[in-house]
Amino acid sequence: MIALQQAQNVPDPLSVPANAPEHCPGTESELAGKSDACAGCANQEICASGKARGPDPALPFVNERMANVKRKILVLSGKGGVGKSTFTAQLGWAFAADEELQTGIMDVDICGPSIPTILGIASEQVHSSSSGWSPVYVQDNLGVMSVGFMLPSSRDAVMWRGPKKNGLISQFLKDVDWGTLDYLLVDTPPGTSDEHLSIVSYLKESGIDGAVVITTPQEVALQDVRREIDFCKKVGIRVLGLVENMSGFVCPNCKNESQIFKPSTGGGRRLAEDMGVEFLGAVPLDPRIGKSADYGVSFLDEYPDSPATTAYLDIIEKIKQQLGD
Amino acid sequence: MTSVTQDTPVGRRLRHIKHIIIVCSGKGGVGKSSVSAQLALSLYGSSPTTRVGILDVDLTGPSIPRMLGLDGHPVHQSSDGWVPVYADGSEARLACMSVGFLLKKKEDSVVWRGPKKNAMIRQFLGDVRWGELDYLVIDTPPGTSDEHLSLMEHMAPVHDKLSAVVVTTPQAVALLDAMKCLSFTRAVNLPVLGLIENMSGYVCPCCGEISNVFSTGGGEEMARREGLKFLGSLPVDTELVTLLDAAEVEESQPSEGEIVQRSFGILRRYEKTSTAPLFAKIVEEIVRSLQNPLTNGATSGS
Numbered sequence: 001m002i003a004l005q006q007a008q009n010v011p012d013p014l015s016v017p018a019n020a021p022e023h024c025p026g027t028e029s030e031l032a033g034k035s036d037a038c039a040g041c042a043n044q045e046i047c048a049s050g051k052a053r054g055p056d057p058a059l060p061f062v063n064e065r066m067a068n069v070k071r072k073i074l075v076l077s078g079k080g081g082v083g084k085s086t087f088t089a090q091l092g093w094a095f096a097a098d099e100e101l102q103t104g105i106m107d108v109d110i111c112g113p114s115i116p117t118i119l120g121i122a123s124e125q126v127h128s129s130s131s132g133w134s135p136v137y138v139q140d141n142l143g144v145m146s147v148g149f150m151l152p153s154s155r156d157a158v159m160w161r162g163p164k165k166n167g168l169i170s171q172f173l174k175d176v177d178w179g180t181l182d183y184l185l186v187d188t189p190p191g192t193s194d195e196h197l198s199i200v201s202y203l204k205e206s207g208i209d210g211a212v213v214i215t216t217p218q219e220v221a222l223q224d225v226r227r228e229i230d231f232c233k234k235v236g237i238r239v240l241g242l243v244e245n246m247s248g249f250v251c252p253n254c255k256n257e258s259q260i261f262k263p264s265t266g267g268g269r270r271l272a273e274d275m276g277v278e279f280l281g282a283v284p285l286d287p288r289i290g291k292s293a294d295y296g297v298s299f300l301d302e303y304p305d306s307p308a309t310t311a312y313l314d315i316i317e318k319i320k321q322q323l324g325d
Numbered sequence: 326m327t328s329v330t331q332d333t334p335v336g337r338r339l340r341h342i343k344h345i346i347i348v349c350s351g352k353g354g355v356g357k358s359s360v361s362a363q364l365a366l367s368l369y370g371s372s373p374t375t376r377v378g379i380l381d382v383d384l385t386g387p388s389i390p391r392m393l394g395l396d397g398h399p400v401h402q403s404s405d406g407w408v409p410v411y412a413d414g415s416e417a418r419l420a421c422m423s424v425g426f427l428l429k430k431k432e433d434s435v436v437w438r439g440p441k442k443n444a445m446i447r448q449f450l451g452d453v454r455w456g457e458l459d460y461l462v463i464d465t466p467p468g469t470s471d472e473h474l475s476l477m478e479h480m481a482p483v484h485d486k487l488s489a490v491v492v493t494t495p496q497a498v499a500l501l502d503a504m505k506c507l508s509f510t511r512a513v514n515l516p517v518l519g520l521i522e523n524m525s526g527y528v529c530p531c532c533g534e535i536s537n538v539f540s541t542g543g544g545e546e547m548a549r550r551e552g553l554k555f556l557g558s559l560p561v562d563t564e565l566v567t568l569l570d571a572a573e574v575e576e577s578q579p580s581e582g583e584i585v586q587r588s589f590g591i592l593r594r595y596e597k598t599s600t601a602p603l604f605a606k607i608v609e610e611i612v613r614s615l616q617n618p619l620t621n622g623a624t625s626g627s
Contacts (some may be wrong), residue, residue, distance in 0.1 A: 022444040053405070078386050078434075080353005080467040081499075112502040113353050157351070157469045157505040159512060162439030165470070186573030190353040190467055191385035192436045219350065219382050219570045224386040227434035234436065249527065253534035260527060260538070260561055263572045275432075294497035 003086040017043070018163040018194060049076050049309050059205060060260040061174035066206035069104070069181040073212040074199065078224030080190035083245040083283075086293050088187040091212075092119075094316045096142040101182040106172055107146035108199055109189035110165045116148040121294020125149055131176060132177035140290060145238045162194035169198045192223070192231040200235050209323060212242035212280070215271065217247050217263035222223065222271050230277045240322045241278035243315055244268030246285040250307070260285060278322065281315040284308050334451035336482030338406075341457040342378070344615050345483065347476065347515070350492040351502025353467035356523035356559075358388040359466035359569055360492050365393075366595050367608040368420050368460050378409065378458045380449055380467070381423035382440050382476060383466040385435050390425040392569040394591050400426045406454040413589060415596065417523040420454050423457050439471040446475045467502075469509040477513045488516045490556070494524045495543035504543075507551060519554035520544055521607060527561040537562075556607045 021038035032038070034049025041047075066072070075088045088105060095103040107115035116122040116136075125137040126149045135143030147158060147168060154305045160168075178184065189195050200208070211232055215225040225242070232239050244267055249260045263270075272279035283289075286308040292299040300309050339345070348361045358381070381389035390396050393412045400422070401408045409420035417423040424435060424445065437445070455461065455549035466472050480487060489510050503520070510517050522544025526535045538561060548555035568591065595601055 016438060018438055020438070020440060022440045024440070080386075081355055081494075082353075085498075110553055111470050112353070112505065114498045114501070117498050117501060120418040155504045155508055156414075157508040159474060159510065161470050161474060162470050191383075191386050192434045193442070194438050194471070197436065197438060216354075218566055220388050220391055221354075223388065223391060223431060226432035227386070230432045231436055234434065249536075249538065251529040251531060251534055252536060254529060254532035256529070256531040258530050258563070260563055262563065262570065264567060278444055285489070285538060287536060288541075290496050290498075290539050299571050 018166045018198070025092060030065045055199060055205075056170075056201070058135060058170045059202065062170065062202050063206050065174055065176070066184075066203065069178065069184045069206075071183045071209045071325070072203060072207065073183065073240070073323075074186045074207055074230070075214065075321075076188050076196070076211050076228050077190060077213065077214040078192065078226070078228035078231075079221040080220055082117070082214050083286055084190075085109070085118055085213055086289060087243065087245065087294070088185050088298055089115065089118045089255060090298070090312050091316060091319070092138075092144075092185055093300060094313070095183050095185075096175060099141060102141050102143075102180060104143045104145070104178050104184045105179045105187065106176075107144070107148065107187045108169050108172065108195050110147050110160060110168060110195065111190065113146045113148035114293075115146045115187055118293045119144060120150065120155065122296065129177065130262060132175045133171075134177055140268065143181075144177060161166055165194050166198040167241050168194050168226060169195060170202055173202050173220070192228060195236075196231065200237065207316055208237050210238040212240050213242045213277070214245055214321060215242060215243055215266040215268050216261050217259070218261040219265045220226055221261070222265060222268070225271065226275065239279035242268050242272045243280045244282040247282035249285040252287075257284075278318070280318045281311055283311045283315070327565060333479075333482050335447065335479045337622045338453070338455060339461070339480065339486070342455060342483070342486065344459045344488070345461045345463065345480065345486045346611070347463045347465060347487065347489045348471070348492060349465045349489055349506050350499075351428035351467065351504070351506035351509075351511075352468065352499045353495045355492050355499055357467075357492050357549050358383070358392055358464050359565070360490070360521060360523065361462050362389060362392040362569060363595070363600070363604050364490070364608065364611075365419060365460075365462045366592055367601070367604050368462070368612075369413070370592055370596065371608065371612070374418075375460070376418045376420075376456075376458045377453065378420040378422070378455050378461040379464065380453075380461060381421075381464045382449065382472050383464060384445055384472065386444055386466065387423045387425035389421060389423045389464055391571055393421060394571045396431070396571070397424070398426055403454060405453045405489045409453055409455065411580075412591075414470060420458070422449055424430065443475040446472060447479050448493065450476075452529050458460060469505060470552060473509065477515070484514075488518050488613065489606055490518050491520045491553070492523055492548070493520065493544050494535070495540040495558075497543065498542075500543050500547050503547065504551075507553075517553055518571055518611050519556035520548045520587055521556045522558035523623050524561050530563070551591070554610070556610055558599055559603055561617075564598045565595075565600050568594055
C-alpha cells in the first residue's frame with residue numbers, strides 16, 4: 001500500500017541523514033539533491049554537488065577511538081522489556097570476572113536508560129578530562145557510559161527527536177575515553193530506528209563483531225524479533241545468536257514449572273531455525289533476576305546455584321565460541 | 326500547545342471523535358499494547374452502540390494486529406481516505422489501524438528515522454477514515470521521542486480531547502522509566518487519567534501460590550507519591566497472554582466472514598478471562614473520569 005511503497009523507495013537506510021526531509025532519497029543516491037523531496041531541504045545544494053556522498057565528518061574520530069577496541073557486540077531486540085539491559089549487564093559482569101580483560105558497556109537507549117540502575121551506579125556522574133569523557137567504572141575493568149549519568153534527576157525525561165539522539169551517540173563513540181578494551185557491549189533501545197541506524201553507520205568502518213538478539217517466548221515478541229533479524233540482514237550485521245529469556249517459571253512453592261509467556265508458535269528455538277541463526281539458549285524466569293537488577297547487583301554472583309545462572313553462563317560461553325575467543 | 330488552528334487535516338478528521346486516550350509507558354514490554362487492546366475491547370463491550378478506534382503508532386514494532394487476531398489483513402483505500410480494519414466485521418464499531426497492516430511479510434522490518442515516522446503518524450491521524458468515534462485508543466512505542474512528540478504536535482488542534490493512561494510493571498527499573506513518561510506528559514500538558522500496574526504477581530497454575538515475578542506494589546506507591554489516580558493492578562494472566570498471542574491464527578489470508586467470527590470470538594473469550602472483570606473496573610473508572618473532567622483533580626500536569 002501507500003506507506004509500503006515509500007518504505008521501499010529508500011535504497012539504503014544508512015544513507016539517509018537524521019535531519020532529512022520525509023522522502024529523502026538518501027545522500028548516496030543518484031537522485032540526491034535532485035528529487036522532489038529535496039526542494040527546500042537545507043542540504044540540497046551539497047547533495048546535488050555530490051560532496052555529500054563522502055563519509056560523516058565524525059567517522060575518523062570514531063575510527064580512532066574504536067581502533068583500541070577488540071570486540072564490538074550489540075545487544076538487540078525488536079521488543080521492549082525482554083531483558084536486553086539485564087542481559088547486557090550480566091554479560092559485562094561475566095566478561096569482567098576475568099581480571100585480564102577490559103570491558104565497556106555503552107547504553108544507547110537514550111529515552112529509557114536502565115543500565116546505570118542495573119549495575120548499581122545510578123547516582124554516578126560523568127567527568128570530562130583532556131582525553132575525553134571518562135566512563136563510570138563499576139569495577140576496575142568494567143567501564144560504563146549512559147545518558148542516565150547526565151540527567152539532573154532520574155525523573156527527567158529525555159524528549160529528543162532523532163537528530164539529537166544521533167548526536168549523543170556519535171559523542172559516546174568519539175568523545176568517551178574508553179582506553180583499550182577487549183569487549184565493548186552496546187545496549188540498544190527496542191525497535192529499528194534512529195539509534196540503531198546511527199550506531200551501525202558509525203561503526204561500519206571499524207566493524208561490528210556481531211549482535212546478540214534477545215526475545216521472550218510468545219509470538220507477539222517473536223514478531224518484533226523477526227523484524228530485528230531482518231534489520232541485521234539488511235544492514236549486514238552478523239547475528240551471533242538468539243537468546244530466549246523469561247522461558248518457563250519455576251514456582252518457588254511447589255517447584256513445578258509453568259509457562260507464563262507460552263511459546264505458542266515454537267518460541268525462540270523455532271524462530272532461530274526459521275531465520276537461520278544460532279540458538280544460544282533459554283534463560284528461565286527467576287524473580288530474583290529482576291530483583292537483582294532493581295538492587296544493582298550481579299545475579300550471577302548472588303545466586304550461583306540458580307538454574308538461570310547455569311543458563312546464562314552456557315550462553316556466554318557460546319557467544320565466546322561464536323566470536324572465536 | 327494551543328489550538329489556534331482547528332482547520333488542519335488532522336483536526337478535521339479527529340473532530341468527530343469524543344475522547345482520545347493515549348496509552349504510554351517509558352519502558353518497553355510492560356503491556357502497553359495488551360492494555361490498549363483490552364481497553365478497546367472493554368470499551369467496545371461496555372454498550373452495544375459504543376464506537377471505538379485503536380491506532381497503533383508503534384511503527385517499528387506493531388503488535389496490535391496480532392493481538393486482535395487481524396494479522397495479514399489489508400487496508401483499503403477509499404475516496405475519503407484509508408479505511409481502517411474493522412475487528413468486528415460488518416458491525417464496524419471497532420476500527421483498527423497499524424503499520425502492521427501495510428507490511429507485505431511479517432518479518433519485514435520498518436527501518437525509519439524520525440522524519441518518516443512523523444510523516445506516517447500524520448497520515449494515520451489525517452488520512453484514516455475513522456468516522457464518528459466515542460473513543461480512540463492510541464498505543465505508543467516505548468520512550469519519549471519522535472512518535473510521542475509527533476502525536477502531540479499533530480493533535481494540538483484537538484488537545485482538549487486528549488488524555489493519557491500510564492502503564493508500568495512493579496519493578497524499580499520500569500518505575501524509573503514510567504516516571505520519565507510522567508514527566509513527559511507534564512511537559513506537554515497532557516492530562517493523565519491514571520496509572521495501571523501490570524504483571525503484578527503470578528498465580529501458579531499448579532498450587533495457587535502467588536509469586537511476585539516482577540515484584541509488586543511499586544505502581545500504587547508511585548501513584549500515591551505523584552498524586553495520580555491508581556487505576557488498579559493486573560496480575561500476569563497466562564490465559565490472556567495466550568489469547569492475545571492468537572496462537573491458532575493461520576497465516577493464509579482469511580476471508581471476510583472468518584474475520585468476523587474470529588474477532589467476536591476474541592471479545593467473547595476475553596470476557597471469560599480472569600483479567601476481564603478487573604479491567605472492567607479500570608474502564609469504569611476511566612469512563613467516569615472522562616465524563617467528569619472537573620472531578621478528576623490531580624490529573625493534569627502540575
